[in-house]
Amino acid sequence: MTTSDERPGATVLHFIPDERFGGPQQRVLQVSQALRKSGFRSIVVMPRGDDSFARMLSGAGIPCYRPYTFKRIRPTRNPLSHLVWLAYFVPSTLSLARIIRKERIDIVQTAASPLYLQGPFAAKLAGAKLVCCLEGMGTPKPLKAIVTPFIRHLPDRIITVSNAVRQFFFGEREVGKGVAVIHPPVDTSRFRPNPKSADKYRKEFGIDAGTKVVGTVGNINPDKGYEYFVSAARLIKDSFPEVKFVVVGKHLDTQEEYWNHLQASIAGASMEADFIWAGHRTDVPEMMNLMDVFVLGSVLEGAGMVIMEAMASGKPVVGTRVGGIPELIVDGETGTIVPPKDPKAIADAVLHLLRHPDQAREMGMRGRKRAIETFDVAICARKHQEMYEDILRRPS
Template sequence: MTRIKRILFVIHTPTFGGPHNQVLRLHRALLERGWEQVVLTTDEEGNGAERLRAAGVKVLQIPLHRMRAALDPRIQIAFFKGLRPEIASIRRVIRELNIDLVQVAGVQNFHGAFAAKQEKIPLVWQLLSTYAPSLVRRILSPMVARLADVIMVTGRGTLLGHPGLQDLKDRVVIFFPPVDTREFYPDLHHRLVARAEMGVPGDVLLIGTVGNFNRQKRHDILVKAAYLLIRQFPNLYVRILGSPTVSHSKYYERNVKALAEKLGLLKDERLKFISPGSRVAHLLPAFDVFVLTSMAEGVPTVVLEAMACGLPVVATNVGSVADVVRDGKTGFLVPPFRPNAVAEAVGRLLTSPELRLGMGKEARKLAEQLYDTERCADVHAQAYEMALKNFSKG
């Protein structure tokens, strides 16, 4: 009988996001393919570890710092001060759990990479977005090229955003986040129940987004676009679904929620902020249009989930978003930081039920064909086998 191989996935962020969702969606499928994922994550406050444990994933937590775009020197000092002992802790876990391969996510999260190399085991380095500043990506991409046995990248836009890696064709694997199209699908009953749960009448227009409450998602752009749209569509409601990010809480209160209140959007709950927990699949079908206003991304999982629910998508053209949102066919791409452009694109869809329906059907078809969990699990298993092979070559 073939031994199950163990992956140690080192995740630096405490709030449930893209890396956590990968594990959640792929855990069982990868076990069937001979790979077990063990997650090592930070002991900071957040819902990521809790949700993974609830799904039966083995999760370990240790002090684990990450680079942040912060001016406070204490944050940077804590990062560098913790680097050596945190790498040592990861090395101990590798030995104690007989880890076969280490997986890390993010160009700036290199603790696990150093631990893997020091323990002489293969390394898969995932690059999930272009959120890290361009200077950081330019400086650290050569290190990724030097250390990684396989580099997994969400889409070509993310690959091009990390200079020099596009030439490493024998080690680069392009992938898309997994979506369970049996869980995310259009459903009229779910639509009505979810609307009632979110305080939205069944016969009005509803747009919204799903994303953690942080600076990267730029929900302030959506708030400004909503203000413009409600003046044009008096029966429009807006819902912003997400989980608080502790390190961004002051920013979000000051720049997003306070703005919504100033513009009068919180009156009569025309715009509302909701924490969906694990109920995103239940709530997404309530929307008429899904909107993404991020300043940087790779391929956001929630865009694929919205497509699986048969929703047209209006999204900022950043990272690899253009790899999945087909402009004019499954939605519209708009420049980042442009609330007027967002409002114009969403307005085109709100004006035409036929256009919304046609784009939504095409989006659902693509989600089933290209982004289903089983397909993503196959790509991951192939990448892990490639890493073992590349590592053995030295």
């Protein structure tokens, strides 16, 4: 195994358990691109399936392995599906260890779910340093009790995307070789105010110039609390008729029942014409400029990268008091924090911003300043680089 003293930077393998594009995937892509300038090389290993993230990696010149032995855990009650995953556990671990040796990997960094212990085990088998990045708070208690001892003691360093995630997994306990809280990055050069781009989207979606837009971004799943966003929309519409609601996010085939529930709620309120479901978009930085107020009504959230993206875009934000969201928003200055599962609180916060556009504009300006100074991708990449260099200096 070569070290950083023998060549510039180092080679980092990112082990990602989900091939679909989302927050963890975006973090890997942005940090890998930023660290390339410092001589760090990145490789990604992930399951087969959706090709959207794989195409992004290819476009960025980042190699990607997708071994057939590596399976994603699917949300199903069918025990056979989980047995298949378990049957592939050892083969996928050995396959990953072979890739680590072949590519002369210095550091293995796991992403998202701690349930995929193939990454930690393969890193140890192949003699690579190990970083575990914990990004969510949805691990069921029984499974958390099983995997947490491994996650506490195997890695050379642990990253959590918020203090809330650290607390969720470890409480106040001492953790192995230490935990670094590194919030997800936002590319403030891409997410930036550009009011002119809003006109294009108003035309695309048929939104009149005088109509306000309340928006949110995130794949359609219960963790994002869309049912509360829909209920809040009804209250907002009752008091402020000239408003549209824009949702940017993928309609996942695994969430068909939830999707149907949302559509039934909207139809029951006769609000079909008030909602615009934009689906998955690659132009989110530009679309942010369409929104007058950004809302994230999550009931479960490790950090909330889209909050930072909205702030960087100069938008006032309304977010729920869950997970790492309160660590991002300065309540009353860059946005408003509301209780989770409370449509009235969401509606009241949004209505206040719609009725006080000058205050909303000032919040947006302060939010962008905070995003640049605290969450920019360059800051996140520097923290990763410092951590990697520290790990590589330490004896195995």
